[in-house]
Amino acid sequence: MPFIFKPEMTSPKQQKKLEEATRRRDEIFSQHPEVAKLDQEIKKKEFTLRGANFHGLNKEERNKLQGEIKDLKVKFQKLLSEKGIPEDFKEPRWDCSRCQDRGEVLTSRGFIRCSCNQERDLSLIRKQAGLPPRYAKSSFATANLDLYPTREANGKESPKVKAKKAFKIAQEFSHSQLKEANQQGLLVDGPVGSGKTFLLSCIANELLAHGKAVRYISYSDFLFLVRLSFAPDSPYSEYQLIRDIEQAPILIVDDLGTEQATDFSSSLLYRIIDHRYGRQLPFVISTSCSLNELARRLGYLGEKIMQRIIESCRICSLKGDIRQKIIAKERGKNG
Ligand SMILES: [Zn+2]
Incomplete structure (x- = not known):
């Protein structure tokens, strides 16, 4: 019928x-x-x-x-x-x-949203959050830590051991944010190709799936937009762009320190970090630099910015380059 x-x-x-x-x-x-x-x-x-x-x-x-x-x-x-x-x-x-x-x-509880609608909502929310589409499906459940080398160098922890710790810390961070807002943030360091963006996306997806408002940016893209906003015919307003980042309940900044900061970008970042620090709004940051190098690259306010970050973030590290393995795996999957 x-x-x-x-x-x-x-x-x-x-x-x-x-x-x-x-x-x-x-x-x-x-x-x-x-x-x-x-x-x-x-x-x-x-x-x-x-x-x-x-x-x-x-x-x-x-x-x-x-x-x-x-x-x-x-x-x-x-x-x-x-x-x-x-x-x-x-x-x-x-x-x-x-x-x-x-x-x-x-x-029996009345009308509830169908799972198809939730998925549609979620993909829109991911887009609004700024999460790269490539990482839309990244999750702690799908993370394959076997891609990380198990060999230890000079008695140090192997990349796989480090990754296990980092993913555990990231999961703890997500859970704590779901339980209570305005907790400690997270700083993830590790070389290019060590899976930092994937890790950050796992956090973003976990929080978004549970209805938390997240804003995800790559700092160099954000600066690019801010610079664009100076053009008289720009569709963006500098004020809106910065306000959006300053006030996001959870801010995720991927790849901080990729370029040497100018005085402008240094003071802008300090303003954002200091604003969030004062209001106990957490941020998650990833960087390919060591902490000292990051302080140097963040320009004339670098030391002050790092002070705020270290005071309000737990730190974890990734090691190893797993990009080639991921590309090989994707090729295999696509035939
Ligand atoms: Zn449906």
């Missing part, structure tokens, strides 16, 4: 799908009048059966009618298969069979 909607309950998307199904049905009926005739016959008998009490049918007559309907349905299916018409030709083609594109499903 097709699902019957009350007209006021259908969304525009559902309405479109229902109309499309009606058009498809009418087309088949006009191409195959015998299908339409049989369909009509079944409907008429079903209508009579539904109103059996009203029509004063006794049990015997009812059973007879039920038998006739059953036979007609068998005939109908046979006819459809002869004509190569799919059995569900009258049904709307829903994208989500669970909610029939309504976006919500009726449960």
